[in-house]
Amino acid sequence: MFRVFVSGREAQVDEGATAAQVLKGSKAVAARVDGRLVDLATALAPDSKIEPVGFDSEDGRDIYWHSASHLMAQAVKQLFPDAKVAIGPAIPEGFYYDFEVKTPFTEDDLRAIEKRMRLLSKKRISVEHKWLPRDEALRLFKDRGEDYKLEIIEGIPEKRISVYEQGDFVDLCRGPHVPDTGRIKAVKLLSVAGAYWHGDEKNRMLSRIYGIAFPDAEQLERYIENLEEAKRRDHRKLGPELDLFSFHEEAGPGLMFWHPKGATVRRMIQHYWEAEHLKAGYQLVVSPHIARSGLWHTSGHYDHFRESMYTIPTGEEEEYVLKPMNCPGHMLIYRSRVHSYRELPLRMGEWGVVYRNERSGTLHGAMRVRGITQDDAHIFCTENQVESEVQGVVELTLRMLRTFGFERFSVDLSVRDPDNTEKYMGNDEQWQVAEKALVAVLERLKLPYKRAEGEAVFYGPKIDIKLLDALGREWQCPTCQFDFNLGDRFDLLYVGEDGRHHRVYLVHRTVLGGIERFMGILVEHYGGNFPTWLAPVQARVMAVTDSQNEYAHRVFELFREGDVRVEIDSRNDKIGYKISEAERLKIPYMLVVGGREVEKQTVSLRKHREGDLGVLPIDKALKRIQEDGAVPVPR
């Protein structure tokens, strides 16, 4: 007998007791012993501290989904003995496993695999951990023809190799795992997709199956309901439904057409953006869409960004380039005269439309397009202004995101790929100094962030902020980037206090990112229910019968003169029908006028998703909507 601590409480256990025994009765899928995640079958040492790890925790879900991926691999190997397993991790929502198969899986295969998984789950096959000597592990996977596992073992330096065995299936794995397959209860395989081995497009394409699993069927049902709710919020559905924007095969993929309503939302965003930026000391400029290719050689884009650029042969003159970025234009504006240190920091902003020949398979609704409107800006400053400028950008960004109601986003510190530094501009010292400045800002603002190696752009490290779409996928929107490249290439200088020329430091940034993408995110974020200040139509006047149409028109005119974006519905339909349509179109305010309102010169006000707000005099209703619909003004 010795003592252990179970969730902080002391307990006496026999020699050889396992985590499973002391956690009996809990819904643990694994255990945390002295801070380390382990299998429930792990034998305990004296004085160890044991905590249950359940599906209700992130670690627990991770283990659970990882185990589900093993179960899926077991089912696949039984149904498709020729399939070779590659890797099968848990992901934030569910799991996947990659297989090499002669013919990729079909939807029908998925159903069959799912069925086999349920069968294997019912058998409650125990999942056992083993340490194998290196050569034995190599032999095991060689005998089974698992080439990918052999390759993975090659990359593991240790002498002993960790494997998990469940019945006829063995997988190379660090674990931990659930104790038996019976734990994996409610499974749904969601999709098949191609994926390159090691994520490198030079490698063979594997067949990937995505799935999700829960300890009980009700949770799975809820998950599927949530997926369907997310589909209702999808900007590709709401965009056309609310008449915001469209794409046209005839025009080409990835080119967004902003309809009057979408363009109105965009204009409101821009009004607000300009107010914030002028307040923050930005100067706004406009630059042309095309420029001689020489400019793009100077900037380095011709060498580093060529495959994304559209070029325009002109016949007699030199080739032109349709701008994929706004930077070179801003560099020219800066360089058009001598600047004193007194002018710095100089913040130059533009809603610049850029075109990029994105690979066809990467396009995605409004989120990934070929014609991108960037709310771009370049900050020209001295070395010791850089940090406060970056901080200013991040603070401006957070303030603006709050205005749009974004609470959930993730922050990345994108740095060089340490194994491949030659594809970047700038020297080691520059990168270190820049990274230090970015980290200092993130820490001063207490922003939790993730270091993302290899995510930097060729000209410098950056802070990226990612917003979530309805399905929880991340999309990079705001970004704040160091630029070691253009200052040198364009020889950008300022005259310092000492009367000498100095090189400017350059920060490149966007707050919204691409407006097309931001619009897509915004539609999904609000589920199409724009706040009144952004709503393309803020109010709709509707008469109860057509004998009030004249009065309705007068109300309509009064609101229009009061700068409310108002429509009138004078169709020959019942009021219930008109309201139903206005609700469907997500118009914030409905102004119902019937005989009683005509008599008293009032309107009956109804709010979208809230219902009847009662009868008000016209001017009161107008004032209310004007106040609710005002573009937020920065303090």
Added chain:
RNA sequence: GCCCAUGUAGCUCAGUCGGUAGAGCACUUCCUUGGUAAGGAAGAGGUCGUCGGUUCGAUUCCGACCGUGGGCUCCA
């Protein structure tokens, strides 16, 4: 670009084992004048994504291409 799926009316979807198509909603007209989420009737609307092949005949079978979706890679 790569893998898989998919493309029928403005939208959501039926359908034809090969003989040139149908519903609901939306639209137009008429009836109805109705008080807070869908009143009724009629009409109009489709080169069945595009181009080729097989066939007496293709929207249907085959192929290529284009678009869209889910991923991979790439990126705001």
